[in-house]
Amino acid sequence: MRQEHDDRPQATRATRPVRRLHPANWALWRRPLPFIVVLIVAELVALAGFVVAVAGTGAPSAEDWLHLAILLAGATVHIQLTRRQEERRRNRMQSVLIDLIAVWVFPAVLVLPPALVITLIVAVRAQRWFVARRPAHNFVFSSVAHCFAAVLAGELYHALGPSGWDGLTLAGSVREVAFVVVAAVVYEAVQLLYVGGIIALAAPKPTVRRVFGSKADNVLEAITTGLGAITAVLLVTLPPMVLVMAVVTVVFNRLAELEQLQADATTDPKTGLRNMRGWSESAERALGRVRRADGTLSVLMIDLDHFKWVNDTYGHPAGDDVLTRVADVLREVTRPADIVGRFGGEEFLLLLPDTATDGAEHVAERIRATIAGLAIDTTDKRGSQVAITGRTASIGIAVYPDHATTLDGLTQAADAAVYEAKEGGRDQIRLSPPLGQ
Numbered sequence: 001m002r003q004e005h006d007d008r009p010q011a012t013r014a015t016r017p018v019r020r021l022h023p024a025n026w027a028l029w030r031r032p033l034p035f036i037v038v039l040i041v042a043e044l045v046a047l048a049g050f051v052v053a054v055a056g057t058g059a060p061s062a063e064d065w066l067h068l069a070i071l072l073a074g075a076t077v078h079i080q081l082t083r084r085q086e087e088r089r090r091n092r093m094q095s096v097l098i099d100l101i102a103v104w105v106f107p108a109v110l111v112l113p114p115a116l117v118i119t120l121i122v123a124v125r126a127q128r129w130f131v132a133r134r135p136a137h138n139f140v141f142s143s144v145a146h147c148f149a150a151v152l153a154g155e156l157y158h159a160l161g162p163s164g165w166d167g168l169t170l171a172g173s174v175r176e177v178a179f180v181v182v183a184a185v186v187y188e189a190v191q192l193l194y195v196g197g198i199i200a201l202a203a204p205k206p207t208v209r210r211v212f213g214s215k216a217d218n219v220l221e222a223i224t225t226g227l228g229a230i231t232a233v234l235l236v237t238l239p240p241m242v243l244v245m246a247v248v249t250v251v252f253n254r255l256a257e258l259e260q261l262q263a264d265a266t267t268d269p270k271t272g273l274r275n276m277r278g279w280s281e282s283a284e285r286a287l288g289r290v291r292r293a294d295g296t297l298s299v300l301m302i303d304l305d306h307f308k309w310v311n312d313t314y315g316h317p318a319g320d321d322v323l324t325r326v327a328d329v330l331r332e333v334t335r336p337a338d339i340v341g342r343f344g345g346e347e348f349l350l351l352l353p354d355t356a357t358d359g360a361e362h363v364a365e366r367i368r369a370t371i372a373g374l375a376i377d378t379t380d381k382r383g384s385q386v387a388i389t390g391r392t393a394s395i396g397i398a399v400y401p402d403h404a405t406t407l408d409g410l411t412q413a414a415d416a417a418v419y420e421a422k423e424g425g426r427d428q429i430r431l432s433p434p435l436g437q
Contacts (some may be wrong), residue, residue, distance in 0.1 A: 046148035088267035106228025115116025149190035271327035298360035307346035392427035
């Protein structure tokens, strides 16, 4: 399930004033007007959809209630055994949060009528509330969005006319899998639209990563939905085996936490790029591949000129915005195989596999020109909106094996070339001298 991450500190139960329970004091009304309007309209649309969907189906059967009880039992075991893990993951997240509850919700999409799908989601979300303790409007909206996504996906799936899963032929099973995939795509797309849209309206400076999550986040969501499809098959054919999925989800939850911890250890929190540890590990592997292939690569060091002036003039938050925007530029102008990292302070490192001098100089010039043309929207020390322009960068280039044969040597050679660029007047590119000179 996809949820809006709220990084504002929440009051504890002991310190939360009772007056906040009054509707006039809800945090919702302190949000921007477009956010409030979209949130309320989206919830009303979803509620209308629930009424239509529930009215169009008959009363649930005894088998439906049994399936609901099994899914709710599995979800409860999963939630209660992973409470602390989810709390730790939430506290470390800086973008949309992906949890693993789709393992239990997506089977309901495929198997249960709309009324019971909504019942399951409400029961699951109520348990999550005691872990998350987020602002009520965030929690309610996320719950409504999940219900809407699930009900809409379920209605479409059943409209496709799926067959019973017992005794399917090979061709029939392929057809059923295709229907399940369609339902999964709709389930995820509606959540992206609802949750991502509201995050974009709430964030002062929305980014693709913050709105839609990282690639790893979305892969996790896809895997979780896939596990949900497997849970649905077990629920229909071998119901007691569904409880085994509770064990699987607890283990998978732990693996997701470990993966996040590993990513945090190698990621610069300010820019989202690799930190020096992460960059060095990836760069060493790339250099090893180049050595074995008798190839070449280039290392670029990008140093922002007069960065201290930005901090002194506009304040450190403005400096952080400049660093973040430059990091975005480096992502935009590089290839997927290129390795981008933050060296520290206002310096960045870029490794270009299979790139010789001419190619490295071309990339460096693109970076230099793009940075020089930026207009970075931020705030000054008084909180007023300003646009920082005219920033420049000095860039040093070192090429393997011409300028060094080790990663440390390449980094030092690129750093020396940066100092030459700065001494030469800044806002320029310098190539390191050949090895031995």
